[in-house]
Amino acid sequence: MLKKVSEKVIYFVFTLFLFVLLWKAMGVFWNAFVPWNLTTDLIGLFVVAPLLIILAFVLSGLSFKVIRGC
Numbered sequence: 001m002l003k004k005v006s007e008k009v010i011y012f013v014f015t016l017f018l019f020v021l022l023w024k025a026m027g028v029f030w031n032a033f034v035p036w037n038l039t040t041d042l043i044g045l046f047v048v049a050p051l052l053i054i055l056a057f058v059l060s061g062l063s064f065k066v067i068r069g070c
Helices: 002-033 038-068
Strands: none
Touching: 002 038
């Protein structure tokens, strides 16, 4: 039971770490290539941010599969 909970906590911390890295990288590219206005900021918030969350969970899951040797 405790092992399962600790695995989930590590998984979510790793996912949060990946999301922060992806968010910072997206911010660099977003500021370089996308003009600043309300529409593009809303697109970033409602389209790009959920995609980054999904990508962080997928990358985290794949990383744990590789670590476990599955």
